[in-house]
Amino acid sequence: MEIRKDDLSGEKIAMLINEHLNSMHDNSPPESVHALNLDGLKKSEITFWSAWEGDELLGCGAIKELDRSHGEIKSMRTASAHLRKGVARHMLAFILKEAKRRGYARVSLETGSPAIPEFDPARKLYEAFGFQYCAPFADYNEDPYSSFMTLEL
Numbered sequence: 001m002e003i004r005k006d007d008l009s010g011e012k013i014a015m016l017i018n019e020h021l022n023s024m025h026d027n028s029p030p031e032s033v034h035a036l037n038l039d040g041l042k043k044s045e046i047t048f049w050s051a052w053e054g055d056e057l058l059g060c061g062a063i064k065e066l067d068r069s070h071g072e073i074k075s076m077r078t079a080s081a082h083l084r085k086g087v088a089r090h091m092l093a094f095i096l097k098e099a100k101r102r103g104y105a106r107v108s109l110e111t112g113s114p115a116i117p118e119f120d121p122a123r124k125l126y127e128a129f130g131f132q133y134c135a136p137f138a139d140y141n142e143d144p145y146s147s148f149m150t151l152e153l
Contacts, residue, residue, distance in 0.1 A: 032145035
């Protein structure tokens with residue numbers, strides 16, 4: 001698996017982001033969907049990576065710099081054909097290594113709450129990496145359909 005910085009210009013990544021957004025809207029009320037579209041992911045404070053095996057897209061993930069010591073994980077997604085193969089685990093480890101390299105003291109994220117079983121695998125992955133549940137951060141508000149998690153680095 002090769003993880004590389006992605007400029008979001010490719011058709012395969014556009015399709016995966018579209019799949020991600022559709023899934024978020026299928027599983028959460030509209031006001032509780034915090035996933036970013038392609039334009040949102042191209043903002044200067046966001047670094048986006050994709051995971052590949054040859055020319056096959058396996059998944060993606062991003063980090064948004066909230067401030068010099070705090071990053072937010074965004075757009076973690078595994079392509080449907082590659083679920084349960086460790087893609088998300090590799091991507092998360094890669095992003096956390098990059099966060100440490102940048103000198104972040106903390107990385108946080110928002111994901112679906114236990115009210116939405118489709119998010120159970122994501123929460124379990126983050127828990128396995130040591131993320132702890134926390135209050136909303138940055139511009140987020142309490143939401144019954146969101147879980148907020150953070151990891152001190």
